[in-house]
Amino acid sequence: MQRIFIGDVQGCAEELETLHSRARDAFSDDFAIWVTGDLVNRGPDNRRALERVRGLVEAGRAEYVLGNHEIHLISAGLGLRDLGENDSIEDVLGASDAMEWVDWLRERPLVAPGVIAEQPFAMVHASAGPGWSLSELVTRGRAASERLAGGRDAARAFLALDPSEDPVRDDLARLTRARAATGSDWSSREPGSLEGAWHRAWAAHEPEFGIVYGHWARQGLHVDNGLRGLDTGCIHHGRGRDGFLTAWLPESSPRAAGVRAFDAPDDRFWQIPAKRRHYFPI
DSSP states (O other): OEEEEEOOOTTOHHHHHHHHHHHHHHHTTOEEEEEOSOOSSSSSOHHHHHHHHHHHHHTTOEEEOOOHHHHHHHHHHTTSSOOOTTOOTHHHHTSTTHHHHHHHHHTSOSOEEEEETTEEEEEOSSOOOTTOOHHHHHHHHHHHHHHHTSOHHHHHHHHHSOGGGOHHHHHHHHHHHOOEEETTEEESSOOSSGGGBHHHHHHTTOOSSEEEEOOOTTTOOEEETTEEEOOOBGGGTTSSSOOEEEEEOOOSSOSBTTBOTTOSOOOOEEEEEOSSOOOOOO
């Protein structure tokens, strides 16, 4: 089954449907979609995007990790925060089944591990910590997921914690929001140079596993040894740039003798141009 990793959709359901149709034309039903998070918010059709991915997840043909915008949706649904003028998730939260969607999202993982052509990897939304092994990454993600997936009251209390006072809450924030990192410290802000990027600190430890991630639209498509960053800002089309929904389609067997799945260069990408400008921030 061909795995198709997809960067941030953010409610751009029309582009997601175009990509899904292309996958069906190419592979019939012999493919699985892996979504790097931020399936929702800012764009016009969050519910449609969720319904498409949920159908694939429940058919065993998709993996979907939570991003910061899913955490925002869950937090709003649990009464922890109000929606802002730039949020577009009222089509989910304003519906009669809103809490059923909140509960379904709470049960989604933060880290999805696997193996591609004999190389282990993990899919996360934003980042992993420098020096974390794959096992540690999975364990930290699972611990945060379990607390989020408990009862609504427990999830509300967990999300209300200050990350600086609870290490598991901090892991949730790092996994879904970080862009910069130095040692144990991290920030959601974009670093002043790539030297401060979380993935530079991560790669310095020469990990044996790869990471697929999203979250960083201004960085654009990121292809480097061990790394595939797929957020190419479909939602930001028309804001001084062209936006795309990007997918990575790795080969399921070794690319060539001595070449691993996450080695660079790599050209196995689909890019679906944004159909129009979707997002008009206030």
